[in-house]
Amino acid sequence: MDPARLIFDSSSSQRHHGQPMLLLGSGGVSPVFGGAAISALAEGANKRRPFFTSPDEILEEEYYYDEQLPEKKRRLTTDQVHLLERSFEAENKLEPERKSELARKLGLQPRQVAVWFQNRRARWKTKQLEQDFDRLKSSYNSLLSDHDSLLKENDRLHSQVISMTETLKNKAAALTAAAAASVNDPASLGVPKKAEDRLSTGSGGSAVVDANQLVYSSEESCLPEGYHCMGPVDGPVHSEEDDASDEGCNYYSDGIFTAEHHQHQEEEEDAQLGWWVWN
DNA sequence: TTGTGTTTTATTGCCTCC
DNA sequence: GGAGGCAATAAAACACAA
DSSP states (O other): OOGGGOEEOGGGOOTTTSSOOEEOOSSSOOTTOOHHHHHHHHSOGGGSOOSSSOHHHHHOHIIIIIISOOOSOOOOOHHHHHHHHHHHHHOSSOOHHHHHHHHHHHTOOHHHHHHHHHHHHHHHHHHHHHHHHHHHHHHHHHHHHHHHHHHHHHHHHHHHHHHHHHHHHHHHHHHHHHHHHHHHOHHHHTOOGGGGGTOBOSSSSBOOOOHHHHBOOGGGOSSOTTEEEOOOTTOOOOOTTOOOOSSOEEEOTTSBEEEOOOSSHHHHHIIIIIOEEEO
16 A cells, blocks of 8 residues: 555545545554554553544544544454454344444444454354354265265175175086986985985986985075075975076075076076075 | 464445345 | 445454574
8 A cells, every 4th residue: 555645535435434544554653643652552452552542532523533543553452352242242233323332332433343343244254154164074074984884885795795696606506417417327326216306407307316415504505694595485396397507596495405497587686696584 | 583374454346225 | 326234355463483
């Protein structure tokens, strides 16, 4: 700011309250004050002379503007700020009556009170925004953490499904191989003839399988701990006419299962993925 | 003491409302 | 059109490390 514009610029200061605006040069002390002003500035903040010295004086504009030209921009005293803060807490908007009353009590220009409230509202708004930001950030971080946990859990379960599916495939293949061997040499397996009715190779033909080999105890189960095979609990519903595949298998509720062809794709998927129930 | 960052006081321009 | 609010900004006052 040009120091030459020091003191008043009455042409541009009528906007809000119809009073002249202070225009002071940057740096230095207003020349309208001498050593007294400098010594006043040297005092502590609480000891500083307030902008206006008494309520009566501020109401006498002639006195104030003509005889007690203010110093440079000054901070309000702690008492003034305290009263303004209390007033702001009660109501952050300033009606004209309250503005005048506060100005009178504080020994300030009503315009200064209005400006203080305006700046105080701006600070309050900034603080609110910061708090809102912190809340949103915290919420976001929490959601992000939950999301990460769910992703990890999803990956873990997916790996488990793949592993179990692979195990099932291997066991089904072993069963198929065993069944095929029994076709070639039934006597070697010592399988009772009646077992033919219960077991099927899934290869499209009649097969005799050693039932003892097909009995799985719960400890030997290919299923993960806590899972049980579920299936047609009423017993095997398969026949020699079944068009068995290597991957299909069916499970008995008594722990016996046989290779079996699944005629429908949905059933195959069930056997691979969905036939588990958690205990 | 000085440089620098922050806070406070104040102004300006624009907008809305009555 | 005047009054008042707000955002942006200037500038003084202040805090503090080096």
